[in-house]
Amino acid sequence: MCGLCGAFGAPDHWSDGVRSGPAQAERRARASAANRVLGLYGLRLAAWADRYTLAGRTGRSAVVDHLGALWPAAERLAGRPCDPLDPAVIAALEAKA
Template structure:
């Protein structure tokens, strides 16, 4: 989505509820669980909280993340290093279901 269209939208494009989700809260929790598999190699965890997400590091640092559009920049800032969810090692870990 371009910046102009994004300015008219409310939330991130991935925020829509999946057809098989019971509630928006359940869907956010499911997304956080999937994201945690990609965040684990970076020492980070994500939890659904009050319609948002809380990203936490192993050292206790935390940041409130509005949605998945803000997740990776926040992960890099919190982790102090580049976080590439498309890295071959991360993708292999996701394929194994880790």
């Protein structure tokens, strides 16, 4: 992950898209897409109000304001690096498709 994405704590993040239309449906769709990767690390993301909740199998959880803050939070909960561009992760996703 690019460290720059996790460094900004601005309320509006580019990953939130355009704020028109059914925003909650878009957030749920983004969470569903992220869960394909997060599941490989034992994590689950859910859209919650204007934020996301990230939970692990042990019950630990974190509130994530936007997808830019997702991967640092995932690494903290998983206790290991979470790289969605890791060739092993990509191979696992392709095998599931």
